[in-house]
Amino acid sequence: xxxxxxxxxxxxxxxxxxxCQKQWGYINGxxxxxxxxxxxxxxxxxxxxxxxxxxxxxxxxxxxxxYQEKAFYWVLVEKSFINKLNKDFVIDFDTLExxxxxxxxxxxxxENHCNLLLINLTNENNITFADIFKHKDKQLIVAGExxxxxxxxxxxxxxxGLAPLEEMKEKxxxxxxxxxxxxxxxxxxxxNGVGTLHLFDKDRLSTENIFxxxxxxxxxxxxxxxxxxxxxxxxxxxxxIHKYSENIVSSPDKLREVVQEVDMVICATDNTExxxxxxxxCVVANKPLILVCSFDSARIGExxxxxxxxxxxxxxxxIHLKEQGALIEDNNEERLAPYGSQTKDNSIxxxxxxxVLIVAAMAAKIAxxxxxxxxxxxxxxxxxxxxxxxxxxxxxxxxxxxxDMPFVTLYCNYSIHPKCPICGDLQLExxxxxxxxxxxxxxxxxxxxxxxxxxxxx
Amino acid sequence: xxxxEIDKPRVVWEYEKIRSKYPSFKLNKYEQKLAWEGEVNxxxxxxxxxxxxxxxxxxxxxxxxxxxxxxxxPEIPKEMWGHKWHRWEVGKLxxxxxxxxxxxYNIAEVIEKIEMWYFxxxxxxxxxxxxxxxxxxxxxxxxxxx
Numbered sequence: 001x002x003x004x005x006x007x008x009x010x011x012x013x014x015x016x017x018x019x020c021q022k023q024w025g026y027i028n029g030x031x032x033x034x035x036x037x038x039x040x041x042x043x044x045x046x047x048x049x050x051x052x053x054x055x056x057x058x059x060x061x062x063x064x065x066x067y068q069e070k071a072f073y074w075v076l077v078e079k080s081f082i083n084k085l086n087k088d089f090v091i092d093f094d095t096l097e098x099x100x101x102x103x104x105x106x107x108x109x110x111e112n113h114c115n116l117l118l119i120n121l122t123n124e125n126n127i128t129f130a131d132i133f134k135h136k137d138k139q140l141i142v143a144g145e146x147x148x149x150x151x152x153x154x155x156x157x158x159x160x161g162l163a164p165l166e167e168m169k170e171k172x173x174x175x176x177x178x179x180x181x182x183x184x185x186x187x188x189x190x191x192n193g194v195g196t197l198h199l200f201d202k203d204r205l206s207t208e209n210i211f212x213x214x215x216x217x218x219x220x221x222x223x224x225x226x227x228x229x230x231x232x233x234x235x236x237x238x239x240x241i242h243k244y245s246e247n248i249v250s251s252p253d254k255l256r257e258v259v260q261e262v263d264m265v266i267c268a269t270d271n272t273e274x275x276x277x278x279x280x281x282c283v284v285a286n287k288p289l290i291l292v293c294s295f296d297s298a299r300i301g302e303x304x305x306x307x308x309x310x311x312x313x314x315x316x317x318x319i320h321l322k323e324q325g326a327l328i329e330d331n332n333e334e335r336l337a338p339y340g341s342q343t344k345d346n347s348i349x350x351x352x353x354x355x356v357l358i359v360a361a362m363a364a365k366i367a368x369x370x371x372x373x374x375x376x377x378x379x380x381x382x383x384x385x386x387x388x389x390x391x392x393x394x395x396x397x398x399x400x401x402x403x404d405m406p407f408v409t410l411y412c413n414y415s416i417h418p419k420c421p422i423c424g425d426l427q428l429e430x431x432x433x434x435x436x437x438x439x440x441x442x443x444x445x446x447x448x449x450x451x452x453x454x455x456x457x458x
Numbered sequence: 459x460x461x462x463e464i465d466k467p468r469v470v471w472e473y474e475k476i477r478s479k480y481p482s483f484k485l486n487k488y489e490q491k492l493a494w495e496g497e498v499n500x501x502x503x504x505x506x507x508x509x510x511x512x513x514x515x516x517x518x519x520x521x522x523x524x525x526x527x528x529x530x531x532p533e534i535p536k537e538m539w540g541h542k543w544h545r546w547e548v549g550k551l552x553x554x555x556x557x558x559x560x561x562x563y564n565i566a567e568v569i570e571k572i573e574m575w576y577f578x579x580x581x582x583x584x585x586x587x588x589x590x591x592x593x594x595x596x597x598x599x600x601x602x603x604x
Contacts, residue, residue: 249519249522249523250517250518250519250523251518251519252461252518252519252522253459253460253518256459256460256461256464257459260459273522273523276522276561277519277522280521280522280561281464284461284464284465284468285464315561315562421560421561421562421563422561422562429471429474430467430470430471430474433470433474435466435467435470436466438470438473439466439469439470442469442470442473442485443462443469445485446485446486446487446492
């Protein structure tokens, strides 16, 4: 018996019930743990009526193995009765009997427990869902709750005015890496109205992922791009989603192609090589990039905003950090070590869900600010390109990884480093050379060589 | 979309560097990838060995990923692979630890490394040294310098 029941039903289905010639009928769906879902209704036609919102009902976790034909009844009643039930909360079934057809009253009186949807014909909002059960030789009715589902939900009502929704709808973002941070960031962008998402991840969801991930045990074994897309849509968000399972390091051609058409790239991978690749591709394509990661068991979060040729790129920040003595050397060798080497546990990425998701949420917010641009006054603008966050007091590392107390956020601005192999003074070596002209000369010669080789072969 | 279709300055930069340091190397396309072909010819003193003709292929992930260097001629026996010979099983020459590769390196530097590899390889193959050094040139005189 489920007291305080709640019914989920589509607005369109209710309308169909009100318009039909019948006075009462059955509803197919499920009733379980005090929740009922109306999938379709018997309104007198050859087949039960259903509506678009029935798809939402079908997605409910409780529908599995609980779906049944004739799960509960519906009946049209007078407004006064619904008002009485809502006011008194519990009433005798005898009180209801005069208001409903005899045939239905007869059926209900034989049941130990059943549910009934009471609908008023004229008033759209006059509706309630009742639990009817036997208690000490009496049959009682308890009022429940009804959630009317929109056929086309409007998920952005709650943030209207808080985010530039119209602008966001036109924005397109590529997200590289759909681990716990990347998947969460993707969801946040979708929830803020970003119109198009390009999702990149080569992996499938495994058991060690789900502890922190937006996906869960129902998605084990699925490609992360597929699972994340579905979870986003299950939140009634509907950005256009494009999915790519390529390894962006060994097969980066697709990312290069996609980068040309997006407004921004967010890289949420956990290894230096893929971050270097995303950085290289974005800088060369002159496309804004945000790199987000957590390290040292997620005690430290790092967000880098790359505006190509205007401020430091990922490589620049690494060189700056090395010069500051903040980039830890690997085994005393004189070479740049990945940030990831600061964690001693490379086998699995350690860290609490809370810490990882705080940093991912910060990255999403920074991405939204950058997407909204200078003209937007709602979100504001962050005038820094390098942000670190400490989950706890951390004193063993130098700045910008030194945090005097938990929850400290540090901000810096790094400039382009002249030694950066991607956006630094490499260009100086090309001074005096017409790049376009020389490039076409090289490529043209190459094509001619190819033709020659082809001719020789034939 | 290939790296060399987008990063025009890099293509020109690499081209100019190789032109000035290894002018005999030629740029080709090999299976839709840019590839430099030419010879390295630094031989240990006292040996009669031919130059090594090589093909330096820039993979899709170049320059974030290092290029692949394959010997063309003379043929190096298949069984000569592993750390002993500084060569991958598929026949590629090992000139850098992949994790040490940096996006700022260029093909001219790679060819220089391959000159060293071939020199060390010949010195080891011909018993002039006990093992191929992990870093640097074998301590053997260079032909022509003696």
